[in-house]
Amino acid sequence: MNHDSNEYNASAALHGGRDESFADAFCEPLALTSAYTFSSAQDAFEKFSGQRQGNVYSRFTNPTVRTFERRMAALEGAQDAAAFATGMGAITALCHALLRQGDNVVCSRDVFGTTIIALRNYMGRFGIEVRLVELTDLDAWARHIDDNTRLVLLESPSNPLLNVADLRGICRIAHAHGARVAVDNTLLTPVFQRPHAFGADLVVHSAGKYIDGQGRALAGVITGSSELVGELRGVLRSLGISCSPFNAWLLLKSLETLEVRMERVADSALALASWLRQQAQVEAVHYTGLAEHPQHALASEQQHGHGGLLSFRLHGGRPAAWAWIDALQLVARCTNIGDTRSMVTHPATTTHCRLSAGEQQAAGICEGLVRLSVGLERLDDLKTDLDTAFSAAKRSLQTRPGNARVYEVAS
Missing domain, CATH: 3.90.1150.10 (Aspartate Aminotransferase, domain 1)
Structure with a gap:
């Protein structure tokens, strides 16, 4: 298309330089994009329908976020991970993925206060029973977990009293009833504790705490098996509790220190x-x-x-x-x-x-x-x-x- 040399080229402003590659960048590139291009209509169909892997929409697929998820999975010794907008966003996704009307969730009494509020005031509206137990009382866990328990949720050490759970013992009790165990590992990070090694099915982080380490970003992340993380991704895709690519990029750099x-x-x-x-x-x-x-x-x-x-x-x-x-x-x-x-x-x-x-x-x-x-x-x-x-x-x-x-x- 010919243009007057003195005419502003709006098309060049939109498309010029788009063939530049970032593949050799030493620092992970930041993918600040909401959408992605497809090579054909067939390509778009296959990626949207899940027949083929690839980026679809940054609400649930983004290269920078994915790099952060994979790195967190590697650090926690898990198959996969899903990142969310906040730590409470991660807890919300966890509940939506695993709980149904008539189920119960057994939670330690001294988890983060907002977690209790979320379970009691919001999950309770959907017919989910919430049972609170003393973190350190293994007998209490055994009394409260039953065949209707779908999720066992705890922090160890707890915030702010630093109580410690018998992770292996709680996991053994929960798994005997078919329940999943999610351990909030925010306080220790994978540097000091890896709950999957003691039987935890899912490990939760409020990543704006020690993972970031500089108070700059909000994010949450959950690690676990490919199957369970896949269920979390389904919630993420539909409810949009998405981790910002910029925040994921900050967290990636923080993980290095x-x-x-x-x-x-x-x-x-x-x-x-x-x-x-x-x-x-x-x-x-x-x-x-x-x-x-x-x-x-x-x-x-x-x-x-x-x-x-x-x-x-x-x-x-x-x-x-x-x-x-x-x-x-x-x-x-x-x-x-x-x-x-x-x-x-x-x-x-x-x-x-x-x-x-x-x-x-x-x-x-x-x-x-x-x-x-x-x-x-x-x-x-x-x-x-x-x-x-x-x-x-x-x-x-x-x-x-x-x-x-x-x-x-x-x-």
């Missing part, structure tokens, strides 16, 4: 947990790396490390917890976990605030509980910030009417 980040935060978390045990204002510390942790032996058997998350209880309840949190200067007040920067939150009034008082009590979420996600700062700087906050919080509380006795129990 996952091991060194996890080892660094785990070392710092153990040092801080040991130091916190010695502080007068601290009533108890929850961290699986401490020898006095109730499931320390089990954790050491199932885990290759103990992660970067810990929690602790302060004498004085919410006033003491809030005063300490507000006095921090280096550690950020933030409800996320797994960032390069350390973050702190008060679970009772943030992550678990939608649970009733009874549900919080049953899950061990008390008013004095504080959760700390340890980052990559120098250990000495973190200790200084925490110590300064203890001193500032004590002074603040002692000057408030009615709070003079807050720390007397620890003196």
Whole structure:
């Protein structure tokens, strides 16, 4: 087609340079596209109908997302993986793929608070019974799992109390009844734990936590057998809980530094947990790396490390917890976990605030509980910030009417 040399070429703006190849790029290319071209109508038909593999539409097929899924499957020792928009999107897809009206799901009581809300308030609308059990009570799992159980869902270690499940024991009970077991491995990542090795059918990650490691992206991913992941893909294709290609690209690059980040935060978390045990204002510390942790032996058997998350209880309840949190200067007040920067939150009034008082009590979420996600700062700087906050919080509380006795129990 001939054009005046002084005329703007709209066709060139749309089609020029499209034959450039990215096959030799060292960094994985980012496929920011919603749709794909087909070589023929027959090609489109075969790919849409599943007769032939290939990209169809980025709601459920995208090269960058697929690369991330395959890498996560390799790290978890699984056949396949499916990525989603968020961790809760992954949980939602899991429920839609496996549960039907009349089924029941057995879930540990101390999973992420929003997981319980989603199961109780939304899955319950479709005639699905939700049974909550104590994570560490193997007998309770045996009592609640029956032949109508289709899904067993748990976090180990749990967030924020760091309780540890007997993965092999729970899987054995569930499989005897034909139920699938899904383990949330967000806190440890495949660096420190691989639940498939203990019988888990599916492994779930909120990938915007440690997998990303820098608080930049939201995503979820589930690994498992090709058959089960195929069921998840069916949900993904129809419901569109899609992982952004850009977020998948960020996560791919983050996976390259996952091991060194996890080892660094785990070392710092153990040092801080040991130091916190010695502080007068601290009533108890929850961290699986401490020898006095109730499931320390089990954790050491199932885990290759103990992660970067810990929690602790302060004498004085919410006033003491809030005063300490507000006095921090280096550690950020933030409800996320797994960032390069350390973050702190008060679970009772943030992550678990939608649970009733009874549900919080049953899950061990008390008013004095504080959760700390340890980052990559120098250990000495973190200790200084925490110590300064203890001193500032004590002074603040002692000057408030009615709070003079807050720390007397620890003196």
